[in-house]
Amino acid sequence: MRSIAFSVIAAIVILPSVNAGGKDVELTLRKRMSFDTPDKKVEYKVETATQAWSPKGVAVIVVDMWDTHHCYNAVQRVVEMAPRMNEVLVKCRDMGMTIIHAPSSCMNAYKDHPGRIRAQDAPRAANLPKDIGVWCHMIDREKDGQTKNIKYPIDASDGGCDSDPIEQEKHKQALIKMGRKPGSPWLSQYHVLKMHDIDIVSDSGVEIWNILEARKINNVIILGVHTNMCVLGRPFGLRQLAKNGKNVVLMRDMTDTMYNPKMPPYVNHYKGTELIIEHIEKYVCPTITSDQIIGGKAFRFKVDPN
DSSP, X not given: OOOTTOEEOOSOOOOOOBOOTTOOEEEEEEEEEEXXXXXXXXXXXXXXXXXXXXXXXXXXXXXXXXXXXXXXXXXXXXXXXXXXXXXXXXXXXXXXXEEXXXXXXXXXXXXXXXXXHHHHHSOOOTTOXXXXXXXXXXXXXXXXXXXXXXXXXXXXXTOOXXXXXXXXXXXXXXXXXXXOOTTXXXXXBXXXXXXXXXXXXXXXXXXXXXXXXXXXXXXXXXXXXXXXXXXXXXXXXXXXXXXTXXXXXXXXXXXXXXXXXXXXXXXXXXXXXXXXHHHHHHHTOOEEOTHHHHOSOOOOOTTOOO
């Protein structure tokens, strides 16, 4: 039997409570475990486990929640999701977790921020992984027994932008009028996500690893965008942290994908995000939801039909 610590979801998962005041936070981690069917096929079942994490041993990494994006619809989803995400960050910070803001390629905007200086000044970790400074496009868990790549669930080879062409062109022209590069217009993190002086600011896998080790942090929560690209692949993303031994989880309702339904498997955008989350739960790491931190219900985009 695989993973005795996990129990199969039979009905409604009862979400654990969060204890403030420095006490452990109980999180329900969801993953997908493989099993062989009688006809020799591999299937997956959803399983969960509850873990108690000490807030001081937890980091929350905010990935690429930029002030704008080249894709109009991606911008609109960040705007909708950000207020809820900031609530999560406020709660996590109040509990004593380390908040790491990682808006890639935007470090110049924060060159004088205490959190940026703190990241740069962190002592070099003795166990610094040799490739922690580069993108990771696949880990061993994403390969089958013959070391062939497991098929990726969605095709984003077109860039993944799902905007209406007319709206997209208006957005492009607005970016040009602002003096931004239409292909890479981001200059900072989206302002709704508040940065505090006690937070960390970095887009470096080396710096972030150094911070984690200096603070003896093994448990990491990752949220932000986009799941099938930066969240998985950045030097501080899910793959790098998972393969290098961190107990990392994705907050699955605080993320989004770059996926255009006109590409395979020809499902709606939100279903595409679900398929990537399933891939992560099978091959990379478990996931959690924001309601386990701040209560209420898990976040859903207003137009999500699933």
